[in-house]
Amino acid sequence: MSVVPPAGSAAPQAPGPVESLFLGRLADPYPVYAELRETGDGVHWSDVLGAYIVTRYADVRQIGTDPKLFSSDVFHDSAPSTHDPSDPEHLRFLDAASRLFMFADPPVHTRIRSTFRHVFTVQATQRWRPLVERVTAELIDRYPRGEEFDIMPGFAADVPVAVIAAILGVPDEMRPRFRDWSYAYASTFDPVVQGPRRDQAIATSLELFDYLGELVAARRAEPRDDLISTLVRTETIDGDTLGDIELLAQLALLLVAGNETTTTLIGAGLTLLFDHPGTRRRIEADMSLLPAAIEEMLRIDPPLHLVIRKATADVEIGDHTIPAGSLLFPCPAAANRDPRRFTEPDTFLVPREDNKHLAFYHGVHFCVGAPLARLEGQVVFENILRSFPDARPGAVPAVRRTTNSVARGWESRPVIL
Incomplete structure (x- = not known):
């Protein structure tokens, strides 16, 4: 990965705190995101990332809109591809x-994703x-x-590990292993995880791959009433089915992405409800507000x-040219608080x-x-708000955020039910 801005770039160098942020040293990223978003045109070069950081809503959204101009075929330019070429386990x-499929462009992305087209619709997930x-x-x-x-x-x-394990058809006794595997695989996406830590993360991730392959x-050989059985039989839009290694790769992603999203939503959502007791009381009195509350938790x-x-x-x-071949890091978390798009963007x-x-x-x-x-967020918060109206924040251990530069959540959130 290049660590020098491509020739012809006019993007300013990101300020010093950003480098600490992306090295996993800064817990609260939002003041830095605001500084990036409101400085210049919101586009900055980072030596640590070897890429441009894009922070304004319109630009972040546009990058997602145009896969021809902004390619997702970046696996070999990103953290998960870091490996020792002499290690056969790394190569595996x-x-x-x-x-x-998150690292593929159409038509490859379209073919793989089409396998999931019927199982993760809003209507289908209600089952x-x-x-x-x-x-x-x-x-x-x-x-x-x-x-x-x-x-x-x-x-x-x-919660998310137990849910996805049950959906996939994994026995209950495997839940603890699934959780450990999920954390290990997620860490391979973090550019800060290197050396012996990365070796261990890869070794543990391979245990997950092997189990899913089995x-x-x-x-x-013997289909059951579970998601894996459905997916091995589901044809893509090209009329074929995913091969074993293709399918296990997507299943591993479902586990990690689903775990990260819901776990983070629970920690962030509880914190926001504790910090805004008036809003919490309104939701408890009118649960029809809960879906809107979850969307606001996800935004902020x-x-x-x-x-x-x-x-x-x-x-x-913005005001300058990004040269062809350059890597970009659109930042949805910064874009979600862009005052050009949202009124009172830092307010819940x-x-x-x-x-x-x-x-x-x-x-x-x-x-996908x-x-x-x-659905998981709605059920969890319905359960907590209805069953524990007096739930309140605890003090030990201290509240801590994770510092993963790609996916950020909560390491600890003490509560009293």
Whole structure:
């Protein structure tokens, strides 16, 4: 990855705090995002990323709209491709990870994504509501009433893993392994994770790949009533089906992306409700406000902070030209607080009119699992707000955010139910 701005670039160098942010040293990114967004034209070069950071709503959205000009075929330019070419296990990891449809452009992306076209619609995901309700109730019942506990490492992390495991047809006893595998694989997307930490993350990710490969083979031989059985039989728009390694790569992505999104939503949402008791009371009195509240949680503190793209031709963004071949990091988290698009962008407003945020990004790469994440969020907050109207923040351990530069969430969120 280049660490020098391409010749002809007029983008200003990002200010010093940004480099700390993308090196995983800064917990609260939003003041830095605001500085980037409101300086110049909102486009800056980062030596750490070896790429341009794009922060304004219109520009971030436009990059998602035009896959021909802004390519997603960037796996070998991004953190997951970092490897030791002499290590056969690293090469085996790359063989699977490089097949993710998030790193593909049409028509390859279109073919792979079409396999999921029927299973993650808003209507189709409603069939999983009883499952999400059961899992949520079972997991929250583990925790003592009136005593302080950290909701993040247990409940918030366990709900999405338990749900996607059940949907895929994974036995309940595998949930803890699935959670560990999910964290390990997610860390391979973080450019800060290098050296021995990366070696371990790859080794653990391969355990996930191997297990999913076994499930795919088993469901081809003996289908069941689960998502993997459905997907191995579903034809793409080209009339074929995904191969084993293609399918296991997408399944691993579903696990990681679904886990990150819902876990972060729970931590961010609870924090916002604790910080805005008046809004919380209005939602408790009128649960029809909850879907709008979840959208506002996703807007103001989204799980996904950076997306990576590559310019396929010279392109004008703001007041200068981005040369062909340059990497760009559109920042949905910065765009979601752009005052050019949202009134009172740093304020938690429920309901917020015209809340077309970019938490799930935009265009052909809009998150395929967004309906499931929204369903999980609605069920979780319904459960907490109805069952524990006196829930309040705890003090130990201290509230901490994660510092992953790509996907940011909450490491700890103490509560008392």
